[in-house]
Amino acid sequence: MKKSTNYFFALALFIAVACNPPTQENEIISQDSGVLDRSILPIQEPLYPAINELDARNVTAPKRFQVNAPENAPNVVVVLIDDIGFGHSSAFGGPIHMPTLEKLAANGLKYNRFHTTALCSPTRTAILTGYNHHSNNAGAIMEVATAFPGNTGIRPQTITPVAEVLRLNGYSTAAFGKYHETPPWEGSVSGPYDRWPSHSGFDKFYGFIGGETNQWHPMVYDGTTRVYPNVKDENYHFTNDMTDQAIAWMNTQQSLTPDKPFYVYFATGATHAPHHAPKEYIEKYKGKFSQGWDKVREETLARQKALGVVPENTVLAPKPEAIKDWDKLTADEKKLFEKQMEVFAGFAEHTDSQVGRLVEALEERGELENTIFFYVVGDNGSSAEGGMIGMFNENTYFNGVQETLDMQMKVIDKLGSEHAYNHFAAGWAVAGNTPFTWTKQVASNFGGTRNGMVLHWPAGIKSKGEVRSQFHHVVDVAPTIYEAVGVPAPKIVNGIAQRPIEGVSMSYSFDNATAEDTRKTQYFEMIGNRAIYHEGWFAGTIHKAPWEGQPRRPLQEDIWELYNVDEDFSQANNLAEQNPEKLEELKKKFMEEALKYNVLPIDDRSIERFDPVIAGRPDLMNGRTKLVLYEGAKGIPENAFINVKNTSLSITAEVDVPANANGVIICQGGDFGGWSFYMQDGKLTYFYNWVGLEKYSVTSKQKVEAGKHTIKLDFAYDGGRGGGGTATISVNGNVIGEGKITRTNSNTFGIDESADVGTDENTPVNPAYADKEKFTGKIKSVTIETKPGAK
Structure with a gap:
């Protein structure tokens, strides 16, 4: 219904403007005097009447329309x-x-x-x-x-x-x-x-x-x-x-x-x-x-x-x-x-x-x-x-x-x-x-x-x-x-x-220290912690501390506190027991404000909401279990990349390499957590950096010869969250390396790190290849396939 109302409002506005166009004279006068209707943006440029003079030398051009800031605007x-x-x-x-x-x-x-x-x-x-x-x-x-x-x-x-x-x-x-x-x-x-x-x-x-x-x-x-x-x-x-x-x-x-x-x-x-x-x-x-x-x-x-x-x-x-x-x-x-x-x-x-x-x-x-x-x-x-x-x-x-x-x-x-x-x-x-x-x-x-x-x-x-x-x-x-x-x-x-607009200007207070507050009410809510300020009183409930893994109790059972913050600046004197009527009044006020500003329903989940499936938000991968990447794909944020955590997976790269090839084929994360599939002196390595605390490396037994190859990494996951698994490296179908990865990142590889093909941007997953991360061969494609539920 709201969408429909906005649509018909916009349509009516368009018809009104089209049927009653502003005149050149009115617009130019408004522009010259600085009186513009700035409540409708962008400010519409004037419509000039057609000029019937053949020679430009015989007519004065209309003044150029330009929106300027108000005079002396800071x-x-x-x-x-x-x-x-x-x-x-x-x-x-x-x-x-x-x-x-x-x-x-x-x-x-x-x-x-x-x-x-x-x-x-x-x-x-x-x-x-x-x-x-x-x-x-x-x-x-x-x-x-x-x-x-x-x-x-x-x-x-x-x-x-x-x-x-x-x-x-x-x-x-x-x-x-x-x-x-x-x-x-x-x-x-x-x-x-x-x-x-x-x-x-x-x-x-x-x-x-x-x-x-x-x-x-x-x-x-x-x-x-x-x-x-x-x-x-x-x-x-x-x-x-x-x-x-x-x-x-x-x-x-x-x-x-x-x-x-x-x-x-x-x-x-x-x-x-x-x-x-x-x-x-x-x-x-x-x-x-x-x-x-x-x-x-x-x-x-x-x-x-x-x-x-x-x-x-x-x-x-x-x-x-x-x-x-x-x-x-x-x-x-x-x-x-x-x-x-x-x-x-x-x-x-x-x-x-x-x-x-x-x-x-x-x-x-x-x-x-x-x-x-x-x-x-x-x-x-x-x-x-x-x-x-x-x-x-x-x-x-x-x-x-x-x-x-x-x-x-x-x-x-x-x-x-x-x-x-x-x-x-x-x-x-x-x-x-x-x-x-x-x-x-x-x-x-x-x-x-x-x-x-x-x-x-x-x-x-x-x-x-x-x-x-x-x-x-x-x-x-x-x-x-x-x-x-x-x-x-x-x-x-x-x-x-x-x-x-929901804010109020503070300018009334600029030169008047004792001016009466114009903001009488303000709600607060974050992950279940919620409160209301109203005319000098404040009621709130601590639903979950930042270091606590779970909320203290169900939302309906939260214990509220009450403060007279006009007299108690630091909220040191809880008046909930002394003034239960005021507390109930404020709790009701919170619900009124919550309805007004789309606060409900309250979602008190925290870390688990980083998973888009659990949270119910859009995901660029949209449940895909296969992603094909090409050379030059880099700087891909984790939230835009296929999720390789807590799952078995395979990485298949079609490459053309010189002898003793070096550099990263594909990686994700950095030196505080991530993984990298790379070559060093012709040998392949799958390297896992577990939250910067432990580092696991599986390296091929022999070098990869110069030429075109299909290189593959299979990771058989042990199960659970943050579990380990077995990494197997093969070239053209022949296994040339295998080893155990004991632990993996369960939730993220880093907020400011990325996935990269042919290089390792930001901090290196493995500091040992710093300054040698650019792949010296040619990458045709890298295909990642995840196998959720597989062990």
Whole structure:
């Protein structure tokens, strides 16, 4: 019915415009006066009457139609840091020095009651559009999308991103860094590209489209084209790279069109795992965290009070019971955890330094004064996904493998380097979210959803160095931008009626610290953790902690908490027993909001939703058990590749090889988990890298002679999830090698790794063939056939 209504509405609009075309005179007058109807996009160009003069010298040409931004419209910059807590940065009382954030805050405003969704994709889609995450069909990250409205991973046509609105209103637009709004089944060269950044309003995109990337070896796209930065440069780091790209784009844009405003979305992969930082930044924090996370929480709260970013009566909310007291840890635990936090702190400060370079570039161009600059310090609370002891290789988490303390102590000196894919222990996440209890994923506590935000706009905000405590949410960024620019949220885009925008502008608070909140209500929900804020009260339920494998209880049996957050900043005083009537009122309010924004039904599954069959979302392979690949096929994301996990399979390659051939025939993954079928000095090897922890190799007994051959790898799977199997190598039907693979990856080979034919991009599955991964022969085809259920 909804589709039909939109169709007939669009048809009626078309007929009305066709029958009553705008006159040349009216359109030109509107253009000259700057009065355009910007609520309908794109703005229609005028229809000029036919000219009956033969000689062009005898007539004046009509004025060229061009949509310009409103006069004196500011540039817009949105900086979004990943996985950093309310209590991490020095500007909000934390132990990590972030001078750029402090500088902007000193000349701008700090918002201390600003909220996110508790997870990355949902927060990003909300900040990029001005609509709630379920309205955008992004109830969780794109990789766990389902078939239900609110969770499909497909942004509806009734919602248009800010970038497209500004672009159609005369802005240049660009995005750099992490996107994470593209459905994973649309992440290959087969597209469609509708939900890539460059088809979502951004003229320029340079970054990665998944949830995380290796900062030393990133999976980078320029527009929709995979590019390969010079990662062999000893100074290479992706945050530096994306900053170089952003500054170069801005300098070029300002050189060519200095009067044209721009919108830059600068979303770092930092400080999401893997925690990768230049050594000199890590060393700055040597010994700075020996006091442990409990003391850091106390020190942070004291500084927060001194800075005025929390009320003086704020108390430290209790840690989750699962987090050990620092003084009860062993010497090795303290040593490991201290190092983990040094790495993270260095990572965060380095990130802020790169934002500083962007700010300096704006200053040099004379553009900072009239740039409305949002510095959002976290897309959610700090991440506890490292579990109780952290991880040397985050890929272990996604494959359900528990690392041990001894294992990590052996490689402690590699943390933060290209040889690690590390994440810190959950205790540091809790400390980073001071003064709150919980962390990322927990949408039912401010530890998961409250992030610091600094707003800087000297030309538009008179107040300097002040704190704003109005209750706001990331959906409020878009309407604030629209009001600052002087354009409305559109009513119609490309003939499609738009939903009324769900955010509210924050501009009323710019020069009025005591202004009454305009956001009265906000729901929160993530993987069953859910809550409602309404007029100073907050009710929520902890359904599942990030380190817990299963929900604590069925959704219907969840235990709700109640807080008066106007008086209890840190949610330390649960009033559920004292005020059951208010709690029931808020629980009812949550259901009203849930119905309004497509929150229901709630899906509390997590890791299992990475399987598209279980989740019920589209899959590019669509159940195929056979895939034929050709030479040059590379950079194929895992979600666009045939699933070779937990199954028997065969790989058949038609090749023409020289004597003593070298290089990869086909591979998937990288040095933190993956497999490769390659040749070295004429011998064939099937190599399996089990989550970076164990490596298995099956090599042929003799060399493959020069010439054309059919090379085959058969893998007979033992069964179960993550089980082993027997690998058999044959050439032209003759077996020349056989061996055992003890364990295999059960869930993933890496979020930022790929499958490649004839080479091994990103990090090598087997570091032994690094720099010799390109196949020296000719590959006609490689056929992979899986045999689900076979043993």
